[in-house]
Amino acid sequence: MNAPPDEVSGPVLSVLETEVRRSGAARGAVPRVLDVGGGSGAWAVALARRGCPVTVVDNSPNALAALHRRAREAGVHDLVTPVQGDVDALADVAPAGGADLVLGHGLLEVVDDAAHAVGALAAAAAPGGAVSVLVAGRHAAVLSRALAGRLVEVRSLLTDPQGRCGPDDPLRRRLDVDGLLALLEAAGLVPEAIRGDGVLETVVPGAVRDGGPAATRALAELEGLAAVDPALRAVAGRLHALARRPA
Numbered sequence: 001m002n003a004p005p006d007e008v009s010g011p012v013l014s015v016l017e018t019e020v021r022r023s024g025a026a027r028g029a030v031p032r033v034l035d036v037g038g039g040s041g042a043w044a045v046a047l048a049r050r051g052c053p054v055t056v057v058d059n060s061p062n063a064l065a066a067l068h069r070r071a072r073e074a075g076v077h078d079l080v081t082p083v084q085g086d087v088d089a090l091a092d093v094a095p096a097g098g099a100d101l102v103l104g105h106g107l108l109e110v111v112d113d114a115a116h117a118v119g120a121l122a123a124a125a126a127p128g129g130a131v132s133v134l135v136a137g138r139h140a141a142v143l144s145r146a147l148a149g150r151l152v153e154v155r156s157l158l159t160d161p162q163g164r165c166g167p168d169d170p171l172r173r174r175l176d177v178d179g180l181l182a183l184l185e186a187a188g189l190v191p192e193a194i195r196g197d198g199v200l201e202t203v204v205p206g207a208v209r210d211g212g213p214a215a216t217r218a219l220a221e222l223e224g225l226a227a228v229d230p231a232l233r234a235v236a237g238r239l240h241a242l243a244r245r246p247a
Contacts, residue, residue, distance in 0.1 A: 196236025
């Protein structure tokens with residue numbers, strides 16, 4: 001089955017598909033997914049297309065309206081439940097321990113308190129359930145700005161505790177591997193894997209990326225290999241972690 005143009009793909013989706021299969025086999029039922037800060041639903045629709053019931057919590061009515069449209073167009077509106085809410089009060093809209101897979105993608109870089117947010121994600125996961133976090137990487141930002149000659153921002157990214165490039169940075173933080181691990185472990189989660197996402201997308205020339213289906217397949221294969229290389233994942237545009245709540 002070919003994915004629609006707006007559906008997510010790549011190594012992160014492969015990890016989630018593996019977790020869905022594992023969880024389904026262990027429970028004898030389709031995994032329940034909670035997508036916190038899921039916005040217009042790219043990840044939610046991708047997992048709903050794979051049979052999972054997905055609850056999306058987001059504080060933006062406009063994003064939830066876009067989610068509703070996207071889910072209906074994909075034919076999975078009966079599996080996707082939009083809920084207006086915020087990670088700061090996640091327990092008010094999502095039952096503790098109620099999800100087999102909890103997503104926090106693009107969340108930690110925008111919340112006020114990353115540690116509190118990870119704690120809320122962990123609390124929403126069922127015992128033995130998984131938490132998937134996707135967050136902006138600090139080192140990729142350093143390299144991209146260095147290549148662009150923006151040296152003041154490079155200094156800020158290297159010295160700021162939150163990995164910000166200045167007071168006008170739209171992101172509240174960027175993480176490296178150690179920082180991400182520390183947040184997960186402080187929330188009582190057991191990290192199982194940390195991978196890079198978007199390792200090669202900023203260095204492969206556009207002409208190569210747009211070189212047709214064969215080039216797309218080759219680049220996807222290379223991204224999969226680079227995602228698990230410890231040296232390369234450190235400079236990925238995003239870091240992806242899958243961690244588990246102890247049973």
